[in-house]
Amino acid sequence: MAAAAAGVTAMGSKRGLAAENSEQSKSKGVTMADHADKPMDRVRVGFIGVGARGSGHVEQLLLIDGVDVNGICDNWEGSAERSAQACVKAGRPKPPVFDKGDYAYRDMLARDDIDAVFIATPWEWHVKMALDAMNAGKHVFVEVPAAYTIEDCWKLVDTSEKTRKHCMMLENVCYGREELMVLNMCRLGVFGELLHGEGAYIHDLRGQMNEVEHGTGSWRTVHYQKRNGNLYPTHGLGPIAQYMGINRGDRFDYMASVSSPSRSRAIYAKEHFPAEHKWNKTPFKCGDLNTSIIKTTMGRTIMVQWDEQLPRPYSRLNLIQGTKGLWGGFPDRVVVEGDSPNTESFEQQDQLKRWYDRFDHPLWKHIANDPSNRGGHGGMDFVMMWRLVYCLRHGLPLDQDVYDAAAWSAVGPLSEESVRSRGKSLDFPDFTRGLWKNREPLQISV
Ligand SMILES: NC(=O)c1ccc[n+]([C@@H]2O[C@H](COP(=O)([O-])OP(=O)(O)OC[C@H]3O[C@@H](n4cnc5c(N)ncnc54)[C@H](O)[C@@H]3O)[C@@H](O)[C@H]2O)c1
Numbered sequence: 001m002a003a004a005a006a007g008v009t010a011m012g013s014k015r016g017l018a019a020e021n022s023e024q025s026k027s028k029g030v031t032m033a034d035h036a037d038k039p040m041d042r043v044r045v046g047f048i049g050v051g052a053r054g055s056g057h058v059e060q061l062l063l064i065d066g067v068d069v070n071g072i073c074d075n076w077e078g079s080a081e082r083s084a085q086a087c088v089k090a091g092r093p094k095p096p097v098f099d100k101g102d103y104a105y106r107d108m109l110a111r112d113d114i115d116a117v118f119i120a121t122p123w124e125w126h127v128k129m130a131l132d133a134m135n136a137g138k139h140v141f142v143e144v145p146a147a148y149t150i151e152d153c154w155k156l157v158d159t160s161e162k163t164r165k166h167c168m169m170l171e172n173v174c175y176g177r178e179e180l181m182v183l184n185m186c187r188l189g190v191f192g193e194l195l196h197g198e199g200a201y202i203h204d205l206r207g208q209m210n211e212v213e214h215g216t217g218s219w220r221t222v223h224y225q226k227r228n229g230n231l232y233p234t235h236g237l238g239p240i241a242q243y244m245g246i247n248r249g250d251r252f253d254y255m256a257s258v259s260s261p262s263r264s265r266a267i268y269a270k271e272h273f274p275a276e277h278k279w280n281k282t283p284f285k286c287g288d289l290n291t292s293i294i295k296t297t298m299g300r301t302i303m304v305q306w307d308e309q310l311p312r313p314y315s316r317l318n319l320i321q322g323t324k325g326l327w328g329g330f331p332d333r334v335v336v337e338g339d340s341p342n343t344e345s346f347e348q349q350d351q352l353k354r355w356y357d358r359f360d361h362p363l364w365k366h367i368a369n370d371p372s373n374r375g376g377h378g379g380m381d382f383v384m385m386w387r388l389v390y391c392l393r394h395g396l397p398l399d400q401d402v403y404d405a406a407a408w409s410a411v412g413p414l415s416e417e418s419v420r421s422r423g424k425s426l427d428f429p430d431f432t433r434g435l436w437k438n439r440e441p442l443q444i445s446v
Helices: 017-022 054-062 079-089 105-109 123-135 150-163 177-187 206-210 216-226 234-244 264-272 349-359 362-367 377-394 402-409 411-420
Strands: 043-048 067-073 116-119 139-142 167-169 194-202 252-259 290-296 301-307 319-322 325-328 333-336
Touching (some): 043 105, 043 123, 043 377, 054 067, 054 116, 054 377, 067 105, 105 123, 116 123, 123 150, 150 167, 150 402, 150 411, 177 234, 177 319, 177 325, 177 349, 177 377, 194 234, 234 301, 234 402, 252 411, 290 411, 362 377
Parallel strands (some): 043 067, 043 116, 116 139, 139 167, 194 301
Antiparallel strands (some): 252 290, 290 301, 319 325, 325 333
């Protein structure tokens, strides 16, 4: 069984961010910006971690043409076997199962009938597994956040460049219907020049603390005990970064972060577990609500919030403001000067239909209504999987590359350091090593 979060440290690296940032190590390979591999006839995949999230990945990929599932690894007894049986139920051969110990995944990586590996394990395992997979010649698709130290962000970049293997973080929210439509509207200039964005992950997940021995809460709760900052920044931020062309014409320059007091987890632990329980033994360090502000090199601003414990409705904010108008999510609303009836009130609810009719993203229209789309999270999971398989099979660059994985994930460790230093402003590393200046903003076409 996994050592769970035993390896979680307050910040991950003892050397500190200054040392890590100064290590903008010379590339050990060629850039992966806009890298396209040769087209694959079939995409032969393996999975590491098939718990709550990874088991869904298996089911999604079984629905997509041209995918062979050739290995499933999970070190919790019965988990890998369950996902292997899902393959059989789908009329596929039963894939080999790797379930003996924390490093059984390395036996799977040794196989030569696997091209791409999906990693959906606890955060402390992501980077180790991703590096091993790329070094074994596999493309990597890793869950969010890809890494939680700056040093590890660099390791992903260096290893992807050295091995010429894709390392995509599975930021599914970039494939939501709203997010794709807003991306389309941004590219078409509907909002004018983009000036400000807001993204968040606000989701009351206290109930996960009831997963004490195994499952999400068993390892995620340990992070809340040891770290204070934005521990899960990418769901709200990824789409905003794509709207603004981060790493493609602009980049994150610096950021500052503050956290509220930490209260809700301790209250929940006291109400639901005995005094001697491990959730009551170690204090929770993580502030209930973290707020970060990012400044981009083009001078734009982004607010990123994170809160997984307060009693309030779910939100990712998903707000983008330009010189001509604004889109905001949760609840969805829009105003565009010269197009909306006035700029004093938002168009909302049934008034939004005309915007979807005009700007629904071609990718969404192409695939989301496909009868095979039984995708989770409103269809975004299926669209993401469909799209990455399409890119691999057609030899196209992926929509999210290792530089996006590193820059979006870097908000985690930078927020921790800033919170520790009274909201001090900290520089982002330039993971693209200057290439962001000459890249075109992302266009997703099918
Ligand atoms: N994108 C999304 O919407 C979304 C949603 C949920 C979770 N996630 C991410 O997915 C990842 C997994 O989260 P989860 O909620 O599924 O957690 P989980 O605990 O349910 O699943 C993790 C699985 O990894 C396995 N595992 C742990 N160590 C292992 C090892 N050494 N070798 C093989 N297997 C190992 C566990 O046995 C478990 O089955 C996390 O990174 C999380 O942030 C993303």
